[in-house]
Every structure is written in C-alpha cells, then in structure tokens.
Amino acid sequence: MRTPSQAPSRPTSRSGLSPRFLIAGALSLAIGLALTGAAKAGPTLDAIKARGSIKVGVGTQPGFFAPDSNGRWQGFFVDFGRALSIAVFNDPDKVQFVSSSPQQRLPALQSGEFDILLSGVTQTFTRATKLGFHFGPVVFYDGQGLLVPKKLGVSKGKELNGATVCVQTGTTGELNITDFFRQNRIAFKPVVIEETAENQKAFASGRCDVLTQDASDLAITRTQLPKPDDYVLLPERISKEPLAPAIRYGDDQWLEIVNWAVYATIQAEELGITQANIDSFLTSADPTVRRFLGVDPSLGEAAKLDPKFAYTIVKTVGNYGEIFERNVGPATKVGLDRGFNKLWTQGGLLYAPPFR
C-alpha cells in the first residue's frame, strides 16, 4: 500500500532550456499521459475495489464526525465519506471509518492506514508538495479564531500581549498562533494539549487566557462552557483553513472520483435539487439536469462510474446545503452559519465545475 512520497518529475518549461531537453520532456510527458490515460485504476482504487470498502480516516468532533448511540458514525465529513462509497460501490455503507488523532493522521495516511483522510485537514503547500498528498475540493472553509473571557477586556487579538494560549498539537493552529504573535511583535505563552476536550477544560478552568482553534470548533466550545455568555469570540480570523479531503499521490482516477463526488453535492444545491424533490427533476427537460442526474447516461459512462451516481448521492445524503444544515447548521447544537460555505451565487466560495 505504499506509494512514492515524491511527485513524478514533470518537465519544466522554463526558457533557456536546450531543444533536446524540451523534446525529451515532451516525450516523457506524452508517455506519462498515455500511462495515466489508460483504463487501469491506480493502486488506491484497486485496493478499495479488492477490499470491497473504502477506508476513511476521520477525527472525533461533534457535528463533523462522532458515533451515535448505535455506534454508527454521523457528521458532516462522514456524509462525504458515504457519498464516496456511493460513487464507487453504489452503496452508502461500503465504507469503514477509522479514527485518527491530529498528530498521527498524516503519517497514517502515508502508511496506507486509510484510502482518504476526511478529518478536517487544512490544505497547505507543504502537505501537497513535501508530504505528497493530493487534496480534493475544499468541503469546509474555516479560519482560526480566538476565544477569550469577557473579563479580560480585550476586543482584538493585538491586545493579547503576554497572554497564555491553549492550542492543540499537530494542527496548523499551533503554527498560525506563533506566526500571529510574532507578526504583531507581542509575547505569548503556549499551553499545548493534544485532545480537544482537555484543551477546552483547561480553558474553562482558567489555565489559559485564550483558546485558539478553528472558528467552527470554538463555536461548539463556547456552548459547552459553564457560562457561555462570559466568553467572546474575537472578530479576527488569524488564518485561512480550507479543509479538504486528502489522498496519497499515485492514483489520479481515485482523485477524480473524490473531486466529482464532492462537486455533485455542490452542483445539486446550485440546481436547487434536494433529497426531497430530486425525483421531480428526473423528468426535467433541462439538458444540464438530465446529464447531472444520469437521465442522459453519457457522463457516468465516460467516467466509468454508475451513470446515476450523482442522483444516488443526493438522494441518500442530500446536497451540500442539506449536509451542512443537518450536521452543523444553525438548527443543530453546533450552530454554525454557512459563512464562506455558501454557494458562489450567494456570496460564498462554493463553486462546482460544470458537469459535462
């Protein structure tokens, strides 16, 4: 299950290279294209099909991934895992969720512990290049926030000179907070804790002045504190946290399945198709809708997927908006606003390339 951790070398197209080098480059590119263009699936997809199920790495965070009373995984990212299972097997339950802590999830993905990591990993340059992970579409746009007690009398992050900050290990949050204080030339004392719940306990007991996490986590944390109204989430977001599915290098076809399974949920919302009304769209005359839902089967055939994969995904787990509202939306305990995670047509960042 190991994959090379380095990208296959690609011909560079800088000026000043000898023609022979360019020709060699073009040749190797052509060979590379011919190889990847072949119908053979990559090692990850092969393993998934041989095993008969997808192994999805998850974390544990209320609303995003948590087992319910029956021992069944539920949550925002979990639903995307089920969508993938539908795309590959046409069955939402051919998926095994494997729990993993922030510190060990990337090495675990590298060592083949799972086929895809859907645990709220931030897409970064280093992770994509040096660590050798491809990222699928961003499924959740988050940003790191600062939660402070009101009695601290602070209204923005720059006033936090000398503060003690509780932060989780192994996350980008640990690096961001160091950058933030360095940029603003103010001092801070980090209190580094691995477990989310312990981190929150430490903050609630007053061991640190500031709790920093992705803003989505902080919203939940605040509701869990003994007196939520005594705390305030500072307005600034000190980082960009695009959370995206991550896979190992070396399986382009698997990457495309991940991409388009996620895009299907976004496209469905854009077309106004929901779990409830999807069947009424089957008779639509709109060619976009007909292609999307597989009434016109040409798309699925081209991708070697079930032509109705998008239909089944939306019918089973819903469109992006429904997944969001059901797991983490304002009506749930987590109570998040859509924020950046609105469609581009509504001022958000979600945008699916055309299904054609």
Added chain:
Amino acid sequence: MTDGVLQSAPPLATPLPRWQRLWAGLFGTPLNAAVTLCCLALLGWAVPPLLRWTLLDAVWVGPADRCADAAGACWAFIGEKLRYILFGFYDQDRQWRPAAAGAILLALAGLSGMPLFWRRATLWLWLFGLAAALLLLTGGPGGPAVPTERWSGLPVSLLLAVVGLVGAFPLAVLLALARRSSMGGVRTLAVLFIEVTRGVPLIAVLYVATLLLPLMLPAGAAIDKLLRAQIAIVLFVSAYLAEIVRAGLQSIPAGQYEAAQALGLGYWQSMRLVILPQALRTVIPSIVTLAIGLFQDTTLIIVIGLFDLLNTARTAAKDPAWLGFYDEAFGFASLIYLTVCVIASRYSLWLERRLRR
C-alpha cells in the same frame, strides 16, 4: 544478656475495647487529633457537593434537554449510551458476540486465579477459550465477518490485557531463563531485549507498531492495526514479566537445582518439573500486580485510534445529541476499571495470605 539471667517478658496488656482503640488512634495525641480534624474538614468540604452532583440533583431518565437544565449528573446519558460505551461499533443485532467473548475472557482470568486450576489442563482451557472468544468477535461461523475496526469497547480492553499477559508468558519464561543462562550470546540478547523494552514507554512502542511498521513493510503486506497493537503489548509486557519470573528463579535455593541434577534430569526437564513450578508459584502476587497495571495501560491505545472502553466512553460525549457529558462518561468508565482492579487486588491479598501458609 551480659549477666546471663533470663528476664521474663512483661505481661501482655489486655487489649482495649474496640471503640477505645479507635478513639486513641484518632484523638490519642494532639497531632492525631489535628490530622483527624483536618481530614473531617476535607471530607465535609468535598463530600456534600459530590453527593449532590452524583445523587440528589442527578437526572436518571429522560432526554438530553432535561439534563441540560439540571445541576447534577446526567445518568440518563449513560443509560442512552450504555450499549455504545460497552460494545462501540459492533453490530447492534449481534452484540451478544462481544458480550460472550468478554465473559469468556473474564471467566478465563477468574478461573486461572483459583489454585484448583493451577495445572496443565488449564493450558487447553486457555487455548479453547481464547479461540472461542476470537471466533465470536470475528463474526464467524455462520455470519458475515466483522472487521477489527468495529471491535470496540470493553471486549477490546479485556482482549488486549488478557492476551497481552497470556501471550507474554511463554516469551517471558524463555527470556528469564535466557538471562540466567550460561551461554553468553543468548544471555546478552535477552538482557538487550529486556532492558531496551523496559527503557521505552508503551506509547512509543505503540507508535512504532502503528506508524513506522507499515512504512517498513513491503507494499501490500498490511498487518491488521489491532493485531499490531496486540503484538506490541505482548512484547512490551514480556520484558516486565521476564524480570518477575527471574526474581522467582532466583528465590529457588541452589539445593533444588542440584537435587534435580542428582536425579539425572536434564536442563529442560529440571526446569519444567522442579524449578519453574516452584518459582512461578512464588511470583503469582507480582504477576497479579502487573496484570492490574496492564489492564489500565491498555487505555493508551487511544493514541493510535483504537476504541477501547475509555475511548468509547470519551467519544460517547461527542454525539451532538448528547454533547459534553464528559464527567459522566469518564466517571462511568473509571467505575468499571475500579471494579475490576479492586477485585484483582483483593484477590492478590488473599493469595498472598494463602501462599504464606
């Protein structure tokens, strides 16, 4: 002594009645009185709020909303999550399997504690018992297989601890014998393994087994994660157990070795028939202590993402429908650990008294 006259011992004081002894112990001296009063004050400060939280203000049944308004513990949460905390991700309609497997493991451990079962036939009992427990957990025969990712909760804790100790036993005996062997190479290897393993924390061993080992194996040769953790625990425990067994071997007087030799027994025969039966018997209390520690150490597998009892309890409080009842979850889990460990340590005390006879 110098004048050579034997002096009679002073007459034994008649023992005081019980309440007087108690009074003397608690308030006999000013220091005792001060300590007693301090302890009473501490109890008076800690116990009433704890009682209020656990019993008086607690919510015993009902939905999560009722708990949110209550000041006390939410035992309704444990009621709702009991199945999940005990058996985790195992299929609900087949959870008698992990239940039975857990019962078998407990029974094996309990029976082995009885001197009646300290005989060779118990080995077979263990082999059959372990095979039955594993078979039950894997889902067969006559049912779809259950992958180890779904094994969780109490049976996993018991499995890791029981198999960890039993699997380590033969290895530990060999290591202990090797460490006392007169063959230099064998002895050096044993010393090296024991000291290195004992010098490394269990967490590090688990990390190596789960993260580094798969990277070192050839492609496609994946070993199951639970199995890797189990092997790591067996190796880890074997080093500690080996030292206990070695202590037992050292407690056997040289006369026993010589007597065995004089009877014409070879090395293995004398070990098997004369030395080990005596040596192991003397170290049973130490082994029980190790077992108690091991049962608690299995909770460390939380760091590699396996779901033992503590991890299922922890994640039970992450369900958005029942969010944040960590105190109840950890309280319940610690109650289970406490029960098992108190029974084991009482057993150990009883055993020590019995062996002294």
